[in-house]
Amino acid sequence: MGRHSCCYKQKLRKGLWSPEEDEKLLRHITKYGHGCWSSVPKQAGLQRCGKSCRLRWINYLRPDLKRGTFSQEEENLIVELHAVLGNRWSQIAAQLPGRTDNEIKNLWNSCLKKKLRQKDEQRTSSSISPKEYAVEMEGSCNKEFFIDRFITSNSHHTDLLGSYPIPMSYANNENDGSHWFNQSGKTFEMKYSDHFHFSSATAPAATTMFLPNSFCCNNSLDIPPSHNVSTEINLQNNNFSWGGLMESHHHTEEAKWDDTTTTTNNNYFHNPILMLASESLCNEIKPQMNLVPDDFGTILPPTKQEQSHTQQNSNIFSKDIQKLREAFGEM
């Protein structure tokens, strides 16, 4: 632990904070707020630099900090968020009230990363069936999981979906429903009353999707082949809506999203963080997306028409993301 260059100049204290320093800082901020951090140490009578004060406040003194060990739910959430957001710790922390980015980063580096690696090793060393793997991974789907399931798998599963865009699992699936995130970062229940065969190919206008794990991961559900679900996001005049349609035996009907609010409003699709996260993930995977096996499980190179189609969809996707950004404003 070195010292800030500014600390050298001013011979400021470094290292661990004493209870007296904590008290000074706490008293000052409680009374006056922090204002300009660079002036805090002087006003509070501390031999520290502003940066150090800020960090101490954010990571330790802030009254809304939760403290204590992470619950299993929190860990699962971090794993899921990390799968879509990567190392954007501050954005992950924003979804976990009372937790700091530093705390989450430490947890990830010291614990969760290892757990996931072990899980992955277990998976690769044992010949686990796709169904078992999906069940095992439920609640902790990571990026590798998606790449594995949607791209590198060489068998013809029902979750090898179309060519574009990528259906993304985000929700934290629990027994009978899933937790979805609203704009404020709080989860809400989303129940579904049927098993779907979701096909992104049926939603050409779709921008991106966040589906409960079961949609994406559990490819072994007993799904009547005539059931199809399409999801689309309508972008008009900077407003968007998101709806689900289920085609059943050639009849199109509204999917039974059991929520008290209306389906066509944006309640299911309310988290700009996730939209941007999906964008980056899509960009990462896009070049490989035509590696879809044919009926015999063989991966064929894309035809010119498919290439053109993918390019077209890619352009639509980029535009839609831009519109979503405009609709939401910057994060």
Added chain:
DNA sequence: AAACCGCTCAACCGCAGGGCG
């Protein structure tokens, strides 16, 4: 008892981006 090791967590470092003169 001492040395070693691994882990956790607080804190630092360097950089990027925004605001402002």
Added chain:
DNA sequence: CCGCCCTGCGGTTGAGCGGTT
């Protein structure tokens, strides 16, 4: 436009602690 300052972020470091040899 440029430079400076401030803030925030992610990566990294190292003290301290507990377990093991």
